[in-house]
Amino acid sequence: MTVADIAATPVTQERRLVTAIPGPVSQQLQARKTAAVSGGVGTTLPVYVVAAGGGILVDADGNQLIDFGSGIAVTTVGNSAPAVVAAVTEQVSAFTHTCFMVTPYEGYVRVAEELNRLTPGDHDKRSVLFNSGAEAVENAVKIARAHTRRQAVVVFDHAYHGRTNLTMAMTAKNQPYKSGFGPFAGEIYRVPTSFPFRDGETDGAVAAARALDLVDKQVGGDNVAAMVIEPIHGEGGFIVPAPGFLRALQNWCTDNGAVFVADEVQSGFARTGAMFACEHDGVVPDLIVTAKGIAGGLPLSAVTGRAEIMDAPGAGGLGGTYGGNPLACAAALAVIDTIERDGLLARAVQIEWTMIDRLTTLAAGDPRIGDVRGRGAMIAVELVKPGTTEPDAEFAKRVAAAAHARGLVVLTCGTYGNVLRFLPPLTMPDHLLDEGLDILAAVLRENA
Structure with missing residues (x-):
């Protein structure tokens, strides 16, 4: 054969x-x-x-x-998936690209509407579409910095956020992701995460206090633009934090005017039994980053969040030639429908x-x-x-x-x-x- x-x-x-x-x-x-x-x-x-x-x-x-x-x-x-195949086939026969920043199309808008509906919280939201998880993480940092007018970004041990220069700096593991590729972007500060198997701490609030004490002493709350964390560390080992850890981090961000960013690139879109992993902890992020499972194998990613934060960058400050490609948008809409219908x-x-x-x-x-x-x-x-x-x-x-x-x-x-x-x-x-x-x-x- x-x-x-x-x-x-x-x-x-x-x-x-x-x-x-x-x-x-x-x-x-x-x-x-x-x-x-x-x-x-x-x-x-x-x-x-x-x-x-x-x-x-x-x-x-x-x-x-x-x-x-x-x-x-x-x-x-x-x-x-049949619905994804059908949606992409229909779209590819219509057109493959125009660039949303030049001549827009409804598919992009519909995906943004669905993300605004599905992500945690009933506040007013906005979304922007990109290609990869790393690109979306990097843009979440840009958005947070534009909103807060601060520079510092807090990340965690065992984190993985991508392979761009900024997201390599945010990623914890050296081999194979960082070795030989520096120097990396500055103003990235790493603190301990909650890892019950290895740190022995089952009280998430206590684990968070340990990390936040370092942030307060070594960075200063007034300097933090964003705190970025995977609700379940993916590449770092599928680490599920102790209960209360994420909530304590979110509360600290709220109290200090920092943007709490959930990197749901690997854990989002029904993967964990909730549409987003942060829902297991009752956490409503200011910004949520999605990719991977969003479009059934086509390249698509997104940042979704509070309208006042998402609208902070000036017109033209966000985007990209392929961001929200019409084929990927058609796939994403079919994925969401499949998750809910099936x-x-x-x-x-x-x-x-x-x-x-x-x-x-x-x-x-x-x-x-x-x-x-x-x-x-x-x-x-x-x-x-x-x-x-x-x-x-x-x-x-x-x-x-x-x-x-x-x-x-x-x-x-x-x-x-x-x-x-x-x-x-x-x-x-x-x-x-x-x-x-x-x-x-x-x-x-x-x-x-």
């Missing part, structure tokens, strides 16, 4: 291995990649995908892999129950699993040396590689590289979710 035949064959919801992983065609393509693409672009699993849908990725050799990655939390509604918030909760139950059971019999954490379909296990909290990054790599060889796509993350993260699409059927967890259990047993 040719690659074209494989791509044209309907995707069945079953794992199927017909070659070793990666297969010969993928190996050939990887050789071409090595010769043509910058070595700075890494690849977690060099299988070359030709079709996908539901919870399955089909590679160029005809292997069908269970997808616990969702393109790093992007394909929340699936890789080929009950995907409830589906994320069901996935959480299944994964937490299975992983907690595994952890009870395996001292190498130090922690099981997460929300919705954003779940992780932290791997450690038995009987300690010492990170075991090498073990995490071995487990991920063994899972890949069996046809299960899993990702690693964490500041120490010792966390396995699971981000299944919300469209994944139960039998594939169970099979993926069975594979993980087998891999852990065989790597004793």
Whole structure:
């Protein structure tokens, strides 16, 4: 069967291995990649995908892999959700681009209206659309600085905010994101986050007081333009802060006239069982940054927030040639409709129950699993040396590689590289979710 035949064959919801992983065609393509693409672009699993849908990725050799990655939390509604495919097909036949800043179109406005409706809080809101999560984070900082007329930005340990110069400065982890790329933007100040597994603090208010004391002493509340935090740290290890932590930070921002920014790039759009992760903590951010799952795989991001803050930049101060591209806007509207119509918030909760139950059971019999954490379909296990909290990054790599060889796509993350993260699409059927967890259990047993 040719690659074209494989791509044209309907995707069945079953794992199927017909070659070793990666297969010969993928190996050939990887050789071409090595010769043509910058070595700075890494690849977690060099299988070359030709079709996908539901919870399955089909590679160029005809292997069908269970997808616990969702393109790093992007394909929340699936890789080929029918409503998204139809909406984008209709839009591409009409026009692909005009630039909203030159001749606007309704799709952009409709996405902004939906973001204003969906994001937490009933205050008057405005939105602006961009392309990537990093671009949106950077613009959130611009907006906050324009509003407050201050410069300082407070960020947290284990944070990941992007790969632009400013967002690299905001990101905590050096390798591979920052090493060799400086100097970075100034006026970025880092303080401790809430990490219950490692700091032992289960009272979020106490953890926040520790961080805020540093802000008061080392930065000064009057100098802070924005405090930016992921409600669940993504790349840093799927760290869920202790209850009360985010609320205390928000209260401090309100008291000090700073802008509280929730970076929901990875945790937003139904991923955690709420439309946005900050809702689990009853927090209403001043600005909320979204991307990844917003448009079903098309490049789109946004900043949404209080009207008086969002309107602070002067006309022309925000924008970009491709920001709010009409194809991505059509996809985003279809994603939102799919989430609401198909009950995907409830589906994320069901996935959480299944994964937490299975992983907690595994952890009870395996001292190498130090922690099981997460929300919705954003779940992780932290791997450690038995009987300690010492990170075991090498073990995490071995487990991920063994899972890949069996046809299960899993990702690693964490500041120490010792966390396995699971981000299944919300469209994944139960039998594939169970099979993926069975594979993980087998891999852990065989790597004793």
